[in-house]
Amino acid sequence: MKRSRQESLSEKIYRFRAIILLITIPLLLISFLLFLMPRITDGIIISSFSDGGTSVLTGRRFSPDRRFVSKSYAVIFDAGSSGSRVHVYCFDENLDLLPIGKHLELFRQLTPGLSAYASDPQAAAESLESLLVEAENVVPQGLRHKTPVRVGATAGLRALEGDASDKILQAVKDFLGDKSSLKFQSDWVTVLDGTQEGAFQWVTINYLLGNLGKRYSNTVGVVDLGGGSVQMAYAISEKDAAKSPKSTDGEDSYVKELFLKGRKYYLYVHSYLHYGLLAARAEILKSMEGSENPCILGGHHGSYKYGGSVYKASAPLSGSSFTECQRAALKALKVNESTCSHMQCTFGGVWNGGGGDGQKNLFVASFFFDRAAEAGFVDPKQPVAKVKPTDFADAAKRACELSLKDAKSQYPDVGGDNLPYMCMDLIYQYTLLIDGFALDPWQEITLVKKVKYRDSLVEAAWPLGSAIEAASVS
Template identity: 65%
Template sequence: MLKRSRQQQYKESLSDMAQRYRGVILVITVPLFLICFVLLLMPMARSSSSSSSDAFQQNRKFLPYYGSPVPSLKSYAVIFDAGSSGSRVHVFSFDQNLDLMHIGKELELFVQLKPGLSAYAKDPKVAAQSLIPLLEKAENIVPQKMRKDTPVKVGATAGLRQLGNDASEKILQAVKDLMKSRSSLKSDDNWVTVLDGTQEGAYLWVTINYLLKRLGKKYSDTVGVVDLGGGSVQMAYAISEAEAAKAPKPTNGDDTYVKELLLMGTKYYLYVHSYLHHGLLAARAEILKTSKSSENPCVLSGYNGVYTYGGKDYKVSSPSSGSSISKCRQEARKALRINESTCSHEKCTFGGIWSGGGGHGQKDMFVASFFYDRAVQAGLIDASKPIVKIQPIDFQEAAEHICVTKLEDAGSKYPHVEASDLPYLCMDLVYEFTLLVDGFGLDPLQEITLVKKVEYQNSLVEAAWPLGSAIEAVSAAT
């Protein structure tokens, strides 16, 4: 009985003490509980970290990576566009997800100067040194600690192509030497080159689909592109693996019709072809060649002069009856050899060239460069709108008004067209319609998109090949 009483007193005493010191007990026990909880979770965290590391290693090749143990949260690429009229440098910055990041207020640094490399054909060293001011501006943008991991690429286009192999190779070698001796950026001889038309077409396809956020999606969700330059026109669009397997084998050293690209974790089979001598300025010469005399039905009434292209002069004048859209269309078809060449493949564009088979990747076409420029000059679209949907037939309808205009009146009606281009405005528009419909087989009423720039992260980005080249550079694994 006495023992039970003492136990009861002891319990009451403990209860009183607990009540009295409950604050102290809470202060001590809560941290101990939290420490135990953290220790319990640590194995799980290590396991999760290990899984994340494994996932990163599997996907590393699709992220910007240049050999460091852990890729930077930010990467840069410097791209030189060495064109015929001048040299330009583009600097792009990407985050770890390959999204463009702002450089100041813009999504790229863009600086240009004139003349281009081809102006120094007789002095390759001076040609290369002309890039130094652009190189210095680019290097100042890239943080010093990141320069050795930042690729610098130089892509020369039409200007060097026209110089011939010997002169262009000497200039390219001088540029390679400059990049090695003067640049603190990551350079490689293979990154200094003359781009061929298919590379330009492929890079433009990458650029536009990137800006539209289509890369990483299935090929049928991408858009196709047609890039009308001065000397050549390129078409590129993604096709299925089954269609890629049907691609004809190249002959006589021709480029392959299909390029395989691995972008943002997705493999694409890209049909791309460059049609030499069928750019807008080259096409004028081809159309003038079809006439037996200097008179050409594509030239505005009242013109008599000389057209110079590729070092050759073509005497040209308008017929006494004036220009004719129907006759001009016949001449454009002759220049494209629509009825002359046979198609040895299942489907062809013009000149017996395989078309890629068509398909979902071609259903949404973006057309750029001279297509956009002439549409603005002809009043088809407003220059303030960098991306506009139209139909191929709109080019023909615009030509119907222009082709009946006399040269003396054309200047006031079309004030945005340079004087040297005015006599050929009818020809240009008829050719563009014929190229899209008869050449590439588009329906005259199919909706297409004229593009100059694409909005990306509330900024407008030029729809041009350098961005595509930059994306390839930072996507490459080492």
């Protein structure tokens, strides 16, 4: 039998040359393109917030290196009653914060707030110019036209009478339309309602703590004391949410539904207008109008301006009194004057949310932290402190024993405009926690100024929650 000759390798390659070329040429082209792409794109593909707050990617990320990530910026102004603040945030495609320089946000502030310009709307708008310039400078020039700038005015503007608030908002809209290089729409300048402010604050703190996406019982509750209003927000069970009282016409709903990090939350939130720290001063002074006030440090005789009104602010000859001032604070809170039509109420006949696991761990922010630091019972250099409501009472007792002259040396970091009210402010904060929100005097609460996020500290303020909420719908 004749043996067949074995085919050589070169003959096999020649015979299957068409198939080999069909496979190898595309592979070579793909390899060549992958080699060139990082050089062409420099690895950075940009995203931006589009209309309505949705994040829109304009390309893909080619490298797993953290230097090459999708970026989006957001600029948010917090126009509060005590001052104006600007926050600039940078996110990656997973809604994680990216550094802006050495920090995870740009934060700048100035005083006074927009409400101080009630009779001069143009001056109110122009007061934001220095903040706007700083915000624009940290946003890459090529992204400025894609980066939204939004202004959320809070209780200070809500408290203005007549059309003063509308005129200021229109002046701010005109100012940003003319001066800003950022993406701007007229309806992005608005008066934030109190429940939005409280909800955004809750989102901010729980986001920074890494709680979003976990069960509601693993989140923390928030009390945020601003100048014109105070907000309480905490997550409740679906069962308790179903039993919440129905809001009457013109009132905000007690429960907000949020979908964050793949989980649905039922958020109890309520904002108490006129019960922020600066507004409460006016209420306490108003309750004893025409006479000396036992909440004012001895030796002070002057007036207090708030919301376009002026109130007499003079101390009795005997100086301030803890007991008498506490009575005035209770009167201002109307704790004993309001009827409760629900099963459980805070002050003013407001439903308290029913309590539960979402409220057991409370983070208390803004003026609570500031006054505690100034009174000396927390370290102002530390962003978080564990305290009890009784600490505010103890600090108030010490403050009320001082004259204005002695207080200057006792509280060197307190400005002259705030110093006469140290007794009043601390008593009001204690009364708000104990008689207003019915906390146990010995319950441990967390005072918070900033929250550690990875290796950085981030301001515990509602604008971050606003940006996260907007980006979460994408």
